[in-house]
Ligand SMILES: O=C(O)C1=C[C@@H](OP(=O)(O)O)[C@@H](O)[C@H](O)C1
């Protein structure tokens with residue numbers, strides 16, 4: 393699908409979709425349990441992949457309250473809650489290959505789950521996912537005595553994993569993906585011996601491990617970040633390792649778990665308001681309650697760029713007014729998914745926006761550092777790309793409509809659409825259907841706020 397976005401003025405209220413990161417973890421944690429209900433889940437292409445994996449391991453995922461038919465893949469769309477039948481810590485050997493589609497989180501978390509099964513699991517995904525790094529996790533599982541291989545011996549999917557995993561001590565780098573740590577902690581809790589993870593390089597994307605720790609605690613599972621001396625820390629930032637005792641049982645209090653709103657998705661709504669809210673009004677965002685999400689940093693970033701932002705944390709509501717934005721310097725070591733949004737805002741702002749510590753943002757659905765530099769360039773933005781830094785020269789950028797490529801990447805599509813709101817004329821974003829990965833209702837929400845958007849071709 394192509395979308396044609398013409399410069400527009402926005403006003404009104406949008407609701408943040410539920411968090412993708414929490415939904416993945418909640419579905420898998422419910423799978424590790426003997427059954428639980430996941431309330432207000434994100435139902436999207438990526439979270440469907442995790443639901444498929446839970447089913448492949450012998451669990452089941454269906455809309456809560458639906459009369460339990462035996463459909464292989466029940467329609468989860470629009471479900472307010474999902475009833476998950478668990479596999480109780482003992483995944484069955486899947487009947488078929490697990491297709492993780494475009495979802496890195498699914499592939500990493502499910503690879504470690506597969507290591508618990510007494511037999512082989514094969515995991516694959518789309519072309520993007522089959523080019524992303526899985527080697528460090530395969531090596532770690534290999535060191536723990538499990539067969540864990542890339543079929544092409546290049547550290548990329550397709551993967552073959554054959555357990556069972558008993559637990560133990562393992563070392564892994566922290567600067568490629570935090571999802572490896574999340575995967576080992578979630579699986580480690582149901583091993584016999586538990587797992588101790590030592591980080592050989594500094595942890596990037598650390599708040600995502602905090603999300604994991606928060607969710608594990610809500611499912612009654614203990615896992616602890618530790619410092620160099622093995623002493624416990626309050627959070628994942630600065631951790632030298634992690635420890636999860638084995639023999640634990642997943643069970644959320646009252647049998648249900650509620651997913652909070654998604655701050656990575658909120659970043660587009662907030663960014664759109666900051667560049668295009670009606671001067672006499674504001675854009676309001678609901679579903680923005682605080683949680684462990686590092687991407688809540690977008691609220692402070694947009695404020696620092698000069699927009700008036702009011703966040704009522706208790707009500708979970710953010711109001712943002714349009715402003716003449718100014719460039720900022722931001723370290724995205726903890727918040728890789730904000731890079732496309734910040735780059736788009738930087739192209740609209742005056743002065744330079746320097747996005748530092750971004751090398752790991754190159755290992756996502758696409759190399760997002762190059763993708764944003766090149767696609768914003770087509771719209772007239774000047775950028776400088778270094779391995780670890782992207783600088784957007786806002787003052788030299790004269791944004792105008794162009795045809796840009798979403799690179800098959802949901803975040804590139806949404807960020808370019810935000811830039812398009814402020815560009816002269818009309819911008820065509822190719823491959824816009826990929827928003828289905830994390831924010832299926834993105835263009836409906838934007839149109840409701842007043843975006844002038846035409847959709848062309850199949851969704
Ligand atoms: O654990 C998670 O839910 C995620 C972790 C991050 O990845 P990395 O840890 O690979 O940086 C993030 O980019 C991704 O969108 C979701």
Ligand SMILES: C=C(OP(=O)(O)O)C(=O)O
Pocket residue numbers: 412438494495496497498729756757803830
């Ligand atoms: C990188 C992302 O997700 P994943 O790693 O799950 O593909 C993302 O949502 O931006």
